[in-house]
Amino acid sequence: xxxxxxxxxxxxxxxxxxxxxRKFSALLPEWIAENxxxxxxxxxxxxxxxxxxxxxxxxxxxxxxILFSFAIEFSQLYQAEWIVNLRNTVLGALVxxxxxxxxxxxxxxxxxxIAYCLDYCVLYRKxxxxxxxxDDSRK
Numbered sequence: 483x484x485x486x487x488x489x490x491x492x493x494x495x496x497x498x499x500x501x502x503x504r505k506f507s508a509l510l511p512e513w514i515a516e517n518x519x520x521x522x523x524x525x526x527x528x529x530x531x532x533x534x535x536x537x538x539x540x541x542x543x544x545x546x547x548i549l550f551s552f553a554i555e556f557s558q559l560y561q562a563e564w565i566v567n568l569r570n571t572v573l574g575a576l577v578x579x580x581x582x583x584x585x586x587x588x589x590x591x592x593x594x595x596i597a598y599c600l601d602y603c604v605l606y607r608k609x610x611x612x613x614x615x616x617d618d619s620r621k
């Protein structure tokens with residue numbers, strides 16, 4: 483249960499950082515302002531997959547996150563009136579985006595890679611350390 487809470491917290495922090503990167507973009511260096519939102523969105527997707535599919539491996543979450551993110555980006559090529567209207571809402575724009583940009587695919591890969599590295603170095607290792615302590619106490 484603690485691991486799920488950690489992933490939920492990671493998602494919340496990532497969402498806050500993503501929204502902040504848009505709200506305060508004028509205060510950020512141009513490179514960060516242009517790229518952070520999409521990278522953080524993809525990182526949030528990764529943490530969401532880890533939260534929902536905790537028993538699956540880290541690389542499964544990476545692959546699933548890339549497939550999901552790319553599917554959302556390519557769906558932006560579809561311009562039916564109903565989905566355009568949905569994208570014109572705040573939540574629709576945040577989740578579905580507004581227009582296809584190939585560079586977003588690169589941003590997603592970097593965001594997912596960063597989330598994976600954080601997961602592996604912080605959350606996953608912490609979990610493994612706790613399991614080792616439990617095993618050691620049983621000896």
